[in-house]
Amino acid sequence: MPGWLWLAALAGGVAAALLLYWLLVLTEGAYLGPGTVTALYNRAARRYDAIKQFDDDDEAYFLGRPIARFLAGQTSPAHSPPWLLDVATGTGRLPLAVLRSSAGGCRIVALDRSAAMLAQAQQKLAAQGWPDVVLLAHDASRLPFADSRFAVVACLEALEFMPAPAAALIELLRVVQPGGLLVTTNRIGRDAALLPGRVFSRARLAELLRSHGAASVEIMPWQLDYDLVFAVRQDQGAPSETASWTDLLRCPLCRAAPELASGPDLAVVCPRCCWRLELTQGLWQAERLRKSLQPASS
Ligand SMILES: C[S@@+](CC[C@H](N)C(=O)[O-])C[C@H]1O[C@@H](n2cnc3c(N)ncnc32)[C@H](O)[C@@H]1O
Ligand SMILES: [Zn+2]
Incomplete structure (x- = not known):
């Protein structure tokens, strides 16, 4: 391979590494969407307080x-x-x-x-x-x-x-x-x-x-x-x-006031659409987000 091609490949590699560093470290996934930011914070959660001091x-x-x-x-x-x-x-x-x-x-x-x-x-x-x-x-x-x-x-x-x-x-x-x-x-x-x-x-x-x-x-x-x-x-x-805090709630999709749902777990549901919040291990979570919100370590 000619020398100039090696140089171009090296420059491309350095640029890609810098871009990744900016995207993942310096800006903590901010330009890669909320899912990436959440995944990075899920990973860092146990270390967060020690880092921030x-x-x-x-x-x-x-x-x-x-x-x-x-x-x-x-x-x-x-x-x-x-x-x-x-x-x-x-x-x-x-x-x-x-x-x-x-x-x-x-x-x-x-x-x-x-x-x-x-x-x-x-x-x-x-x-x-x-x-x-x-x-x-x-x-x-x-x-x-x-x-x-x-x-x-x-x-x-x-x-x-x-x-x-x-x-x-x-x-x-x-x-x-x-x-x-x-x-x-x-x-x-x-x-x-x-x-x-x-x-x-x-x-x-x-x-x-x-x-x-x-x-x-x-x-x-x-x-x-x-x-x-x-x-x-x-x-x-x-x-x-x-x-009560549930009186503060409105469905973020259609703005209806949610109602308490009957069932084994404490939950509120929107009477008009599919939105639902459920209380699991002391944490209220939206049904549709739950999968993507799971801590990486659990
Ligand atoms: C630098 S920490 C700040 C945490 C806290 N406010 C503090 O000052 O220590 C950023 C927090 O924003 C949260 N976050 C980032 N994007 C979010 C979003 N779109 N919705 C809700 N929380 C988000 C992250 O999960 C993380 O916990
Ligand atoms: Zn709704």
């Missing part, structure tokens, strides 16, 4: 205490505790930070596409005395909830993994109640350059949030690679009272 004091300062203060302002003795939704909860970082700071002043639904990440969250929450957090294996792009139901909606370090981050952000705002709080993050710095189409400029992010119902938006530097975003939704009308 969260500091409890920092978590309380930036997340737990500000959110607990906000929730305290939303709580009234005449009403049941407000609802918090953490989307892409991972191993339960935000629920744990808020519960440690608020001493149970809210009810929490924690959603993630990775069942293995949720299994880690489940263990930690139970071990620290909060077994009542509702854990839901579901995709974030179409949340199975009615409009305007949550006093706080959070989504940390995850928008960049979604195929359409702006649409995902609008979907998060949809379920925030009037006067409620959205807490999210936006990649910045060197990492942002590796994620074209998945990050926002600060101006674009503020404009997007305002044009979809946020009355006030605060974007602050947080970590080397993330801004932290607090946005309060315009206060129009009173939030509705919800007794």
Whole structure:
């Protein structure tokens, strides 16, 4: 083989290796679709906390205490505790930070596409005395909830993994109640350059949030690679009272209110279409997603 062909083959190999490194390592499958992201997080779930090394004091300062203060302002003795939704909860970082700071002043639904990440969250929450957090294996792009139901909606370090981050952000705002709080993050710095189409400029992010119902938006530097975003939704009308977490649910396919199903397992079903959520080993999972959501290690 001529020398130039060897060189071309070598250059092609290096380019392919770099492309794979970017697709699988640097961007964690973000451009290969939610199924790949979920598979990678299922594999990494047991190592996630060791990699991230969260500091409890920092978590309380930036997340737990500000959110607990906000929730305290939303709580009234005449009403049941407000609802918090953490989307892409991972191993339960935000629920744990808020519960440690608020001493149970809210009810929490924690959603993630990775069942293995949720299994880690489940263990930690139970071990620290909060077994009542509702854990839901579901995709974030179409949340199975009615409009305007949550006093706080959070989504940390995850928008960049979604195929359409702006649409995902609008979907998060949809379920925030009037006067409620959205807490999210936006990649910045060197990492942002590796994620074209998945990050926002600060101006674009503020404009997007305002044009979809946020009355006030605060974007602050947080970590080397993330801004932290607090946005309060315009206060129009009173939030509705919800007794049980299943009252929050709406079918993500047709928007009907699901009903409790009879049978050996606890389940809710859409009366109009095929959508169904079932409780298995403490984890709510959509029937159609269950196969693709199984942890790789189980
Ligand atoms: C970097 S982790 C962040 C976890 C947690 N919020 C934290 O700050 O530690 C990203 C999480 O997003 C989840 N995720 C990615 N894409 C998702 C999607 N489309 N729907 C739901 N969860 C998703 C992953 O499974 C993973 O748990
Ligand atoms: Zn339906």
